[in-house]
Amino acid sequence: MGLKRLFSGGVHPDGRKALAPPSPVRAVEAPALVAVPLRQHIGPPCGPLVRAGDRVRRGQKLGDGEGLCVPVHAPVSGVVRGVETRPHPALGTCEAIVIENDFLDLALPPAEASAAPSDLARAVREAGVAGMGGAAFSTAVKITSSAGAAKTLIVNACECEPYVNADNALVCEHAELVLQGARRIAAAVGANELVAAVENDKPRAAAALRRAAALADARVAVLPARYPQGSEKQLIRAVTGREAGYGRLPRDVGCAVFNAATCAAVERAAHGEPLTERIVTVSGRGVRRPGNFRARIGTPVSALIDAAGGMAENTARVVAGGPMMGFALDSLDAPVTKGLNAVLCLTADECSDAEGDVCIRCGKCAAACPMRLLPLEFWRGERFADAKALAHFHVCDCIECGCCAYVCPAKLPLVRSIRAAKRIVKECDLP
Amino acid sequence: MTLPSSPHIRAPHTTGGVMRGVLLALAPGLAAGAFLFGPRALVVALVCTAACAGAEALFCLAARRPLAVADGSAAVTGLLLALTLPASVPLWIAALGGAFAALVCKALAGGIGRNVFNPALAARAFLLLAFPAALTRFPVPGADALSSATPLHDMVRPALPDASVWQLFFGSVGGCIGETCVPAILLGGIYLLARRVISPRIPLAFLGALALTALLTPHGQPPLAWAACQLFSGGAMFAAWFMATDCAAAPASPRAQLAYGALAGALTALLRGAGLYPESVTYAILLANAASWALDWLLLPGRFGAGEGAAV
Structure with missing residues (x-):
């Protein structure tokens, strides 16, 4: 090597992996109501294949579509309550098939x-x-x-x-x-x-x-x-x-x-077995008994947090995914999706709310950028809506990993600014 | 309500922490200056720093902006300027320089991070033009009199200076408060490197280009001795570590930093031979400052996937 x-x-952020050690993996019981989002993938959402009142078995296909669309399956057996707009961990809200769990866990044969x-x-x-x-x-x-x-x-x-x-x-x-x-x-x-x-x-x-x-x-x-x-x-x-x-x-x-x-x-x-569950880390100092949980898709985040001993009062932010690229949640009703690897309850001393707007051009962002870009020029270019400079400095190469914002001593919200900068470049149709 | 954007965790660095790091790195140079030129060096540093911070605070109040003095950058500018003044400078000139740096060179340029020119150097250039006599007569360690003959003046003739290379290195020669004692400067520079406040690219490119240019244009003197005297005399060593590295006025791309440092170092050697003043490092860096954004534009970092690793 x-x-x-x-x-x-x-960057080398504090890993904090010991909070939720890899074993044991505890099972979370599926709740009485599960919501399976019709979009848990990049691409067009699934069209529903079931209607309110239908009986479904675990593993039965609930929705499907074409192209990049990936079908979704029933994680429990029960009765379909309907297609409803529900919170989603990454998209804000999304159409979801809501199933009333009959707790029989009748599965389709593989x-x-x-x-x-x-x-x-x-x-x-x-x-x-x-x-x-x-x-x-x-x-x-x-x-x-x-x-x-x-x-x-x-x-x-x-x-x-x-x-x-x-x-x-x-x-x-x-x-x-x-x-x-x-x-x-x-x-x-x-x-x-x-x-x-x-x-x-x-x-x-x-x-x-x-x-x-x-x-x-x-x-x-x-x-x-x-x-x-x-x-x-x-x-x-x-x-x-x-x-x-x-x-x-x-x-x-x-x-x-x-x-x-x-x-x-x-x-x-x-072996013919559809994807209906995954392991999710529930961690952060805001949760009383952090750990890893095997949960059915569609299980609300709140059920995971309850299984982890509940949320401490000093939790400042709940994040779906990791702390570097995850999404802040505004609803604990958001369900586990195929791509959700973690639910983090972060206390105020773990997550930073500090936000500055004065770049001192120290260059720490450039040293931390794994794509070898100059994020400080993106900050400048976005403020002046300078599409030519943003394109020249290759803002669209950015993978939004957050390293620049993590190291920034001025606490600039660089990832948010870069997302806006990319929109500026794309509107001007520059590369 | 907009939800907070990722990343949700932040490293503990702060702007104030960066500035405190620079202040700490300047401490050995100030201590050496006080030892070599007497306690008046400390008074000059205090007056200059206070004037700079005070002027910035007044500006913030007058412009109804949040008080930016707490970030420590005005103190850094003031102390940097003080260390490039002779210990004998009249205190009112030191105060005027500090205020000029804060108001004209920094605040009017848009405040911290927006200045094209290093504010301490720009203020020094102003003082040098306005009060040449006060800035070019220096106390000499171990003597009571002021002298305008620093080792650099000897070298204008051109000739090797009377002082030995070791005297130049340890700083027991006439000069500005913080610029003569090379070990103290290196101590601060190494601290900045270790704290990752600066990268070694700018100072090493600066000193390398200065030494190389001196080796190539020795003015009839032994090239090695000539290059050593160029490195260790005047403000070059101090400027390489503390002035050229002012991040707001320097490029951020690694390749541009090398070019910028080399440009400033080569210009220093050339202007020393050709300029009106024996010491031209101030103007050399200001010129390089002016080029720094263009250098960033031209010398981008090698884009991920564009280099040799890209091919299958």
Whole structure:
């Protein structure tokens, strides 16, 4: 591992992973009412396939669509109450199918499964698998579009966001399942190299992956912990030394990256089992008994927090996802989705409300930027609505990882400003 | 109500912390100045810093802006200016310089972070034009008299200075308060590097270009000795670590920082040989300041995916 194999920039926030250790994983009972959003992926929302009053069984398809759309399935058995507009952890609100749980947990028998690699994408799509690391892109489309181009398949078990331990918990328990799924994807896309990437602050997960790797003919890359290692572009750089710049996909540099939980879901999909539950980290000093929980999709965040002992009064902010890229929640009714890896109850001393507006041009943002950009120029360009300068400094390359805002001594809201800057550039139709 | 944007956690750095770091890094230079030139050096530093901070506070009150003095940047500007003045400077000139730096060079430029020119250096340039005599006569350590003959004046002839390289290095020669004692400057510089307030690119490019230009244009003197005297005399060492690195007036792109430092260092050597004043580092850095945004524009960091790693 030479120097060229690492990525530049990045930050070392306090990991706080010990708050919610990877084991045990506790189960959360599905509540009386579950809300399954019709959009838990990037792309058009599903159209509903059920109506109010319908009886559904666990694993039954509730909605589907075309293209990048990924179907959703019933996480419990019961009666459909209707299609309602409900809170959503990433989108604010979203149409959701609300099911009254009958607590019988009657499941559909697993779908017919075929072991042929050429059938994998279809099985994965039918099982409703979308990327579980946060971006929630259709896994079937990723498999199809990587086929033939990706020679290196990377399993992303980095989980570089502080607090979050959901993939860590999964890998510690089910490393074989993860690598079996990855091996299956590798066969489907024609990759000849399988690499499981994990950070060195998760020694148990690394050891579990090493044991499983021997059986799956995989290599384990233990990378020095640094945020944003789990970002696709940075991870490919760290593992292979190749850079897929702005507008280029992993397959353009001969790679495909799949999150560890996604790999496990693919293995289950190959056995006809749809995606109806996932592991979610519930952590932060604002929660009394932090930990990792196996929860059905559609379970409200409030039920997770209750399972973790309830929320302390000094909780200042509830975040869906990690603290670097997650979304602040305004409703605890927002449900668990396929891409939700964590619910964080942060106290005022953990999350910062300080916000300044005076850039001193110290350059810490430039040193921290993993895309080698100059965020301070984006701040200036956005304030003056200077589209030409914003385009010249490549604002659209930004992956919004938040490193610049994290290190900024002036506490500038740089990520918000950069999102606005990108809109300025796009309105002017500049590259 | 808009929800707070990510990231939800922030590193503990603050603007005030950065400024306190710079003040701490300047302490060895001030202490060396007080030791070499007597306690009046401390009085000059106090007057200059207080004038700068006071003028900024008055401006904020008059312009009905939030008091920005607490961030410590006015104190940094005032102390930086004081360290580039002779200990013998009349106190009213020191006060005028501090106020000029805060009001004209910083506040009227838009405040902290918006100044094109380093405010301390711009104020020094103003004082040098307005009161040349007061700024070019220096107390000499161990002597009572003022002298305008610093080692740099010897070098204008051109000739190697009377003082040895070691005297130049430790600073027992005539000069401004903070500029003569190289070990004290390096101590502060290393502290800034360790705290990551500055990167080594600007000071090293500056000193490298200064030494290289001196080696190539030795004016008939032994090149190595000439280059050493250029590095250790006058304000070059102090300016390389503390003036050229003023982040608001310097580029942020790594390649642009190298070019900017090299430009300022080479200009210092060239202007010292050709300028009206024996010491031209002030003007060399102000010129480089003017170029810094253009350098950032031209010398962007190598874009992710555009370099050699991009190919399959």
